[in-house]
Amino acid sequence: MPRIVGCTCTPLFEPMATSSERSPPPFPEDLEPEPDEVGDQDSDDGEDIFLGTDNPLEIKMDPSLSASDIANSTKPLSEASSPPVMDLLSEPASQASSAPMVDLLLEPASEGSSAPMVNILSEPASEASSAPMVDLLMEPASEASSAPMVDLLMEPASEGSSAPMVDLLMEPASEASSAPMMNLLMEPASEASSAPMMNLLMEPASDDLKEPPKPDIDPLADITNDTPLSEVKTPVAAMPQEPPSDLFDDEPSELFAEPRQSNTAKQQQTSIFDEPDEDLFSEPLGEASKKPQNDFFKEALAPVAKASNVCGPLSDNYNEHPTDIFSEEAITTLPSAVSTVSVNSKTNGVHSDEEEPDIFAEATVELSLDSPRNDRKKKEAAKPSASAPAPSVSASASKPQPKTLEELEEEVEDKFELNISITNPEKVGDGMNAYMAYKVSTQTTLPMFRSKTFTVRRRFSDFLGLYEKLSDKHTLNGYIVPPPPEKSIMGMTKVKVGKEDNSSAEFVERRRAALERYLQRVVFHPSLLQDPDVREFLERDDMPRAHNTQALSGAGFLKMINRATDSLSKMTIKMNESDVWFEEKLQEVEAEDQQLRKLHIMVDSLVGHRKELSVNTGGFAKSVAMLGSSEDNTALSRALSQLAEVEDKMEQLHQEQAASDSFCFAELLADYIRLLGSVRASFDQRMKTWQRWQDAQNMLQKKRETEAKLLWANKPDKLQQAKDDITEWEAKVTQYERDFDRVSATVRKEVLRFEKEKARDFKKQIIKYLESLLQSQQQLIKYWEAFLPEAKAIA
């Protein structure tokens, strides 16, 4: 989704920014005890060391900011980077040689506490663009405020929409171009060589000051020849005149396929599209041709200088990390929000944020491709923070935030203006090639869609195809992708054969409802909704035929999941789980799976009995009718035939009730059994990333041993190679660890969301069920009431 806070910069820098974004998970653990002292203490230290770090950014963003502002703005940074980090930072600075710097960067990474360090270092490198800074500043802001920082930071990262996107962009950079990153980091260092860190960082900043857009391009061109992103960049730069929407509307996937492929796995497309779009257009376009974009870029900067237009940034503040932070840890921000430190950090965050939403808003309008939800959120969020001056607002706003935010989120969910219904199942074709086509109608006020209502026809395999696409993209990130109903050869064959009997009608209706629920679950998922494939599925008139859905459907599909989970659950034993939460949850999920299966069997038997009751009641009605017709006594005879009619109606009632049981419970349970499969798959995904990380660590260990041996053997010729290897693997370990943390966070988030949805879903269904139960009971009363006088009338 549109967590685009830190993304207005060039794609290349984007990854850098996200690297800082991603680091939180490991880092909070280390920092956990610290936030308090951080909050109270070292604003001074921070200034000393980080003035430089921050300055460039601030200046670049807002040259007119006063020195004190700058000083203030640095604080969050200092907070983010607790003492150890600062030490680390200062050391490389004094050493001033690029090589040690790299080592420094990588070593802490292997220690697991590297994240903050890396972030901070990457910061100066990417300072040309504001985005990374934003991320960094955002985090400190939230973290400065209170102790439960771990969660705070975890959450934003795992936040369904923002994190993956950020991560995504991060990956190409760190993986395909881990080298460029190093370079970037080294650059400032080498420039300033022996100068203090402050200066060191200042310098690039001043460069930026003079020529803001340039740094965007330069590092790109210099460093990222090997990065696929640079390729992306080129076309964009080449055709700045063209309306951006064309470019990206048409071939978004092509453009970004490359960066994505550079990842070990395919990542979320949505996020890629959303972000790069904006990034590319807002910056490169503007800078390349000084066009309107550029103007508004400047305009966006202006308000920052005034520090009065807080709405934009604040709203982002609300909607991005803080939202999650507060929903998870409602209390947290309160205590420290009062302190000046946090105020400053907020302010800082606000400033840096400021320019993004503005630019982004423009981009949104122009492209019409990106996250409407963000806009909507912005609007909503703008209300509370509307007219107050920036610094004070951020301070005071942090207080009401917890509540308002939760309310806002609720509201957002309530106002979720997207209704999808599937109607008119229709048989298309004849014989064994026949298939059912369903009308998929969408009603929405979301601006991401071309119109408010639209209808497409889809066949079952299209739904399976959609799942396949979504699952390919999102499962790797730990998302729970709702699975579609299974293929039923039996049911479909019946339909194909053309028997217009009850069971095939019931089958079609059952499947229609299942597809509807499936699609609703998909669009209700904030990240999946953003997926272009979902949009295409809902909007595009002629859908290319989905292929190879056979393998994924039906019993084979379930079996596959089962097998996968089985084999992986064995791996669980091997995995020494660092987080008890996951261990417990996984057990819970597995137990729940068993229980739901049991329940499903029970409901099935219940439905079976209901049907039996219906049949038996029908039989009884018939024999009562016979009895009535052969009865001599006219009154009795009439009463008996009345009774037969009543029993006939009751047969109908029982049948409806059986259907209701089946639809409300059996289907619901079946859905959730399937969904639990997906939940387990996301746990498995987490485990896989963990495994990969462990493997990489082992490999790194081996490489180090090799290096040690080489040192011992005194073979300098091979030593360089070994060192390179170590560097490479250290980067990989860092990367994989981040992947793991990110996936963990996503899984956690997703599971919580899943549970919430589950409770909501069950409640909804049960109410529906109870209503039908009550209704049929009242109908029954009517029948009895009508029959009683008949019975009494027997003379």
Next chain:
Amino acid sequence: MMEEAREGSLSVSAQTIRVTEAVRDGDALTFIVISQKLSGSGEYHVARTHEDFQWLQQCLFSQEVVPGILGVIFPPLPAKPQLNAPAKVLKQLGFLAMGEDWRMYCMALETYLQQVAAHTTLSKNKCLENFLTSSEPPGHQRARKGIFNRLSQAMEGMRKEGHKDVDDFFQTERDNNLTLTGCSKSATERFIDVVLTEQKLAVACGHFSTALHLCVEQEEDSAVLAFSKICVKLSEVIDSIKRNFESVAENNLSTLGLGLDLESRCQEAEKEMLYRRTCKLVELETASRNAERAKPVKKAAMDELKVAAEKEFDHVSGVAKQEIARFHSTHVELLRQALILWCEKQLETARDTSFRYSQHLQAFKGLGE
């Protein structure tokens, strides 16, 4: 004994006869029969086994002195209850084997005794008085092989059901009876199916409800907690459904079920009576044929036989006509009672259930997110 049996009328009031419980005694069941004295306020409490009931029934059958006794529609005695019997045997008892502690069976026995005691002819039998009042188990002498035996012989030997009747009334009655017997029997069976299914549903709901309780997890997590609450609530709902089915099944059993069962057994009893009469008719026809064909030497004897048969047949037919008329009215009344009671009980249950459902619905709607 016959002479004694004929004397006097019953000293207890027929309506007050109750079979309160079945006491299990080893492999046999002993039923407690309670009846109120007509004179004064005392009560007779006696314990009777099914063998005692059979003895009573045989006594009633074998009142050969009573003219036209074969024309009586004997109240049907339920078949012997089998303890530890395989399901197949129990199935033959139908409704009577259902319900707890043989309660349905007791009710059927009660109806049987009431019917006997209310019967103008049968109630005069001393055996009934004896059966109801004597603290000692009556007549342990093996029941005499009376007409009961002969009847079974007749059943085996002859197939006279299709025999053309001389009397249109009886012919129609026989035809009607035949269809009604079939219909009531099948209706009873269908109804048994319904009740059995309802009981199965109740059991299934019980399992479901229990299983839902297992889904409850002790967690502080709000979403999990909410789900647990939902499970508990749903379990309550399912429990309500279960109780609904239980009481619906119970209502079905105790009212219409018993009624239909009795109806079908009564039809069976009428059929037997009609059959016995048909046998007499056949006897008579044989006798008259014999008398016609008889040689003069035997003519007188044959004629005598024929007249005796004729007289007996007339008696039987006469009693039978009365019995049939009585039977028709009681059978309608019986079904009427069953239907009304049934309807009322079901209505009550339905209203209760409906009320409970709406309470559940409210509870669910009030359940927080």
